[in-house]
Amino acid sequence: MNVRQMIEEKGSAVVTCAPDISLKEAAVSLAQHRIGAVVIVENERIQGILSERDIVSAVASHGIGALDRPAASFMTRRVITCRLDHNTDELMEMMTNERFRHVPVEEDGRLVGIVSIGDVVKRRIAEVQREAESIREYVMHG
Ligand code: AMP
Numbered sequence: 001m002n003v004r005q006m007i008e009e010k011g012s013a014v015v016t017c018a019p020d021i022s023l024k025e026a027a028v029s030l031a032q033h034r035i036g037a038v039v040i041v042e043n044e045r046i047q048g049i050l051s052e053r054d055i056v057s058a059v060a061s062h063g064i065g066a067l068d069r070p071a072a073s074f075m076t077r078r079v080i081t082c083r084l085d086h087n088t089d090e091l092m093e094m095m096t097n098e099r100f101r102h103v104p105v106e107e108d109g110r111l112v113g114i115v116s117i118g119d120v121v122k123r124r125i126a127e128v129q130r131e132a133e134s135i136r137e138y139v140m141h142g
Pocket residue numbers: 036037049050051052053054075076078079080081099100101102103104
């Protein structure tokens with residue numbers, strides 16, 4: 001399965017925030033949408049990504065005062081994105097090597113979706129189950 005099929009299945013909605021919102025507002029957005037990361041966007045361009053891990057690190061290093069500071073101070077600026085033609089194996093490799101759980105999807109410089117490790121694992125399990133089922137069919141009926 002590739003990213004295009006995943007986005008068709010799960011939808012292309014991406015929760016984004018402006019860089020100047022506070023870390024507290026970003027945390028509220030993550031909680032409200034039940035997600036683990038927001039893409040920070042300005043003038044339709046990706047400026048960074050802020051995940052729950054960044055919020056935990058900010059509070060651990062700076063105390064709760066960090067929550068009043070801008071999300072941009074704690075986001076990761078070098079965002080790794082994927083394309084619609086990447087497949088689930090490539091995404092799993094990317095997430096494992098880079099040690100993150102979210103990958104925004106870009107096409108022609110536009111943000112067209114986001115995939116999380118949960119999305120990838122769910123599709124990969126379904127693929128493995130389908131493969132096992134066809135092997136079982138083959139063994140039973142030839
Ligand atoms: P996560 O595992 O997604 O919660 O993120 C762990 C760390 O990697 C955090 O510092 C995030 O800001 C950063 N991060 C998450 N996704 C990406 C990405 N696609 N590109 C670059 N950094 C990321």
